[in-house]
Amino acid sequence: MTLAVLRALHAIIGDALEDIDAVYSTAASSRSSSCTLPKEPEADVLPPSPASSTQPKSSARRAGTPPLLSNHSPTPATTLSVSAPSKRIIDFPSLDDPVDPADDADAEAERLRSNPAVANAVSRIVAACGQLSITVRSPFLVLCDAGMGYHLPSALRFLEAAHIPELLRPAGPEGLHVSAISAALGVDAEVEGRIAHILRLLATHHLLIEREPNVFALNRISAMLDTGKTYADVARAPEKKYESTNGVAAFFALNTDELFKASAYLTESILPHTAPPEELTVPSTNPSPAPPLSPRTGSHFWAWLEAPGNEARLARFGSAMGGSRGWEEDGIEAFPFASLPDGALVVDVGGGIGSTSMLLAERFKGLRFVIQDREAVCKLGRDAWRARCPELLEEGRAVFQVHDFFTPQPARHTPVGAFILRVILHDWPDAFARRILVQLRRAAAPDTFLVIGDHVLPYACAIEGAEALRTLRGAKWPLLANLGQASANAYWMDLTMQVTFNGLERTLPELVALTASAGWRIVRVARTEGSLF
Structure with a gap:
């Protein structure tokens, strides 16, 4: 059976690779022959409706109002032309x-990556590869990867x-030796x-x-952390590093700093008795590069973020919210705003800071x-x-x-076309x-719209009933109903x-119950293909 x-x-x-190849082959042929390449229609996660789309948003109205309608027109076809028809x-x-x-070819290749057929195929590949590797590998080694x-x-x-991304960029594909990296950072040979x-x-x-021993270069992944500024500029004024950038570097800096440190206390937050006594110290003769630092703050995250000394972190957080748009990519047309x-x-x-x-x-x-x-x-x-x-x-x-969104809206006496709650x-x-x-x-x-932008979490198991409609497209046997590792971002x-x-991120039943308790009714759920947002 295995x-x-x-x-x-x-x-x-194999099937998913064929789907990707078909899209890219068609695009290559179109560039050669100057023909029109229509964008493949996007598939919604709910049954077809006049407002179906793939934008990662939940749209709600006040209870008792008619369903959301949209006058969005189909995405126009894109005409591409180039010479060298045989290549x-x-x-x-x-x-x-x-x-x-x-x-141009790079830009077009990236654009095609968000084609719904390609995005869905990519999700199937990631899900299947992840499940396949977990199945064949030693359970102990799987746990080693998870545990370390x-x-x-x-x-x-x-x-x-x-x-380092800003340092490696000028080196290009040849890369930079770690000695040069260390020299720029001003560290000694041991740290090198x-x-x-x-x-x-x-x-x-x-x-x-790693191009050759101890020589490192950027690739397509790490290049996303490059702000485009010079190393000298960001090293001289790191607090201004994320200004006038797309926010991607800020987003991952945030995730790997205070958010990562908070995760270490997940168990203690649920099982307080597992926490060691605060006064417990263990003498050690082992050398340590730095004293241990506890991320406990004694205050709510927002108050801590605005405390004196955290100005750079506060600015980084604002930039990071703009950098999180990678969840949604090209799904703007699913917003209901065209009907306003x-x-x-x-x-x-x-x-x-108003990125959305x-x-x-x-x-x-x-x-x-x-x-x-x-x-x-x-x-x-x-x-x-003011800058942009x-x-x-x-x-x-x-x-x-x-x-303060816990208090009455200042706009309550002004007709509001739509409220946005993105990652709130x-x-x-x-x-x-x-x-x-x-x-x-x-x-x-x-007639006010409420647009909620959050991840909507499917269950990892197959179920019956209305919630079964949330099963992701392409999640067929033996894949998990939520496409497993392809959807891991949302569960992280x-x-x-x-x-x-x-x-917490919520399941669809949890969102329905939450909004209903406040007098709203969800009328449409949409997401970007390849994402649960």
């Missing part, structure tokens, strides 16, 4: 080579915090050897390339935006908008507003999340919310 499972997993991988010039992006946005995997985010944090071992762990997990009239007001509740609103303001020129958050965050947001799109502030199309509810347990939703319901008009984030905020 061999039959392995063969089935192998077949899933295939579009291939799936290479792991070894950072993406060159100035290269904490070193990977530690190494990733070192890579980012030492600004340790750095080589850290980078080798990352290369072993395909996050870097010109001049309609969109309130981005807990909107941080900025994206929407560029797409929907007739809408007005209010971004609400804490005072310190609003200040960072205004600075970010000052005209939106000057024209009054976007306004930052200091607001997952920060809070149900009792607090309900308080947020109740305040929005009281401020909502009968679920535990991150638990250990950092006492929050």
Whole structure:
């Protein structure tokens, strides 16, 4: 039976590769013949409806209002043309080579990666490969990887915090010897050897390339951590490293720093008796590179983040929220905003520095935006908008507003077209999340949209009934119903919310119950193909 499972997993991988090849072959042929390549229709996770889409958002209305409708038009076909008709010039992006946005073939290859057929095939490959490798490997070695995997985010944090991506970029594909890296960092010969071992762990997990012994180069993965600034600039002013960037480096710096440290206390948060006495000390004669540091703060995360001394972390958090857009990629069309009239007001509740609103303001020129958050965050947001799109502030199309979302909405006397709650509810347990939703319901008009942006977690098992509709497309036997490792990002984030905020990512039944308790009714659930967001 096990061999039959392995063969089935192998077949899933082969079929998925054929699907990817078909899309890229068609695109290559289209570039050669100047024909039109239509974008494959995106599949929703619920039965077809007039508002089906793949944007990772839950749309809700006040109870008793009609279902959400959308006047979105189909994505227009894209016409591509190039000479050399006999040569295939579009291939799936290479792991070894950072993406060159100035290269047309590179840009097209990356665009095709978000094609729904490709994204779904990629999910099947990741799910099947993960399940296949776990099945054939020694259980002890599987547990070794699971039990010692904490070193990977530690190494990733070192890579980012030492600004090594910015250091390696000028070296190009040839890479840089660890001695040169160490010299730039100003460390001695003993530490140089340790750095080589850290980078080798990352290369072993395909996050870097070791070109020859102790010579390392960026690849497509680690290049994402490159801010595009010079090493000299970020080393001289690390607190400004993430300003005017896409936020990806900030997002992973956040994840591998305080969020990673909080995870170490998951068990203690549920089983307090497992924590050692605070006064317990164990004398040791072993040398230690640094004294142990406890991440316990004695305050809520937000208060700690705004405390004196954490200014750089606060700024990083704001940038990181923009960097998390990789979950959604090209799913903007699933937002309901195209159906709103010109001049309609969109309130981005807990909107941080306004990364989501900025994206929407560029797409929907007739809408007005209010971004609400804490005072310190609003200040960072205004600075970010003045640097990137000052005209939106000057024209009054976007306004930052200091607001506590547990209190009545300042906009309650103004008709609101839509509220946005992007990565907000997952920060809070149900009792607090309900308080947020109740305040929005009281401020909502009968036709007000509520767009919730969170991961929606499927069960890992097959079930019957309405929830079975949440089974992911392509999750056929012997794959898990949630596509296993292909969906792991969402479950990582679920535990991150638990250990950092006492929050959680929710299943669909949990979201339905939560919104209903505050007077809202979910009318549509959509996600980006290849993501649970």
